[in-house]
Amino acid sequence: MSNEHRVGIGYDAHAFAGGRKLILGGVEFPDETGLEGHSDADVLTHAVIDAVLGAAGLADIGAQFPDSDERYRDADSIDLLNQALFLVAEGGWKIGNVDVTLMAEKPNITHSKSEMEERLAKALGILNVHVNVKATTNEGMGFVGRGEGIAAMAVALIER
Numbered sequence: 743m744s745n746e747h748r749v750g751i752g753y754d755a756h757a758f759a760g761g762r763k764l765i766l767g768g769v770e771f772p773d774e775t776g777l778e779g780h781s782d783a784d785v786l787t788h789a790v791i792d793a794v795l796g797a798a799g800l801a802d803i804g805a806q807f808p809d810s811d812e813r814y815r816d817a818d819s820i821d822l823l824n825q826a827l828f829l830v831a832e833g834g835w836k837i838g839n840v841d842v843t844l845m846a847e848k849p850n851i852t853h854s855k856s857e858m859e860e861r862l863a864k865a866l867g868i869l870n871v872h873v874n875v876k877a878t879t880n881e882g883m884g885f886v887g888r889g890e891g892i893a894a895m896a897v898a899l900i901e902r
Contacts, residue, residue, distance in 0.1 A: 746902040747838065750797025754788035755885075755893035766844065766851065766892075767858025767875055768820040768865070774849045777892060780809035784819035786844055786875070786894045790862060791819070791826045793898035794837065798830040823865045830900060838899035839872040846892040851877050 762776025767786045777783035791803045800806070806829070807814045807822050814822070827837070840862065844851060851858065859873040866873065880887035 748797045748799075748835075748900050750793040750795065750898045750900070752789040752792030752794070752796060752803075752896040752898070753893070754785045754792065754803075755891055756783045756785045757885075757891040758889070759783075764849070765819070766849075766854070767842070768818075768861035769854045769857050771849050771854070781807070781814050781817040781822065782819050785892050786842055786858065786896075787819035787823055787862065789894035789896035790840055790842060790866075790898065791823050793840065793896040794823075794826055794830055794866070794900065797898050797900040798833050798835050800826075800829055800833075820861060820865050823862070827866055834902050835900040836902075837866045837868050837872070838901045839868070839874075840866060840896060840898045841874045842876070842894060842896040844875065844877040844892065844894050845880055845886045846877060847879050847882075847887060847889050851875070 756777035758775045759778035764771040764774040764776045765784045858875045863870045863873045
């Protein structure tokens with residue numbers, strides 16, 4: 743059997759919402775305003791979920807974990823990533839690597855980057871070196887630049 747590879751892209755965006763915890767890549771940022779969402783609104787992990795599901799040709803996060811389903815209210819997105827990985831593995835796939843870009847004016851993730859990579863890697867069943875998390879600002883442009891929310895984009899490589 744030959745090695746087969748597929749690539750998936752994921753994107754997610756959430757608006758800021760007071761009274762919620764900010765969680766990015768499974769890491770809580772306690773002094774920051776959280777994001778609006780049905781689950782924990784972990785925009786970074788949601789982008790990874792969509793990338794992994796997309797690579798495997800499975801439905802997106804909204805179809806797999808619909809916001810109309812109360813089971814997913816305030817759900818831990820790392821748990822959702824574990825469930826997505828199970829679906830991908832059922833198809834005979836394993837994760838090769840994941841690359842994620844967070845688009846936000848704040849918070850600064852410099853001191854939490856390796857912890858986010860570690861949590862994502864553990865959920866994906868891969869080594870930390872196969873997960874890359876980075877961030878950029880929007881230079882004051884658009885909803886991200888105006889500080890209205892956060893967006894994330896991810897690319898995942900899967901292989902048989």
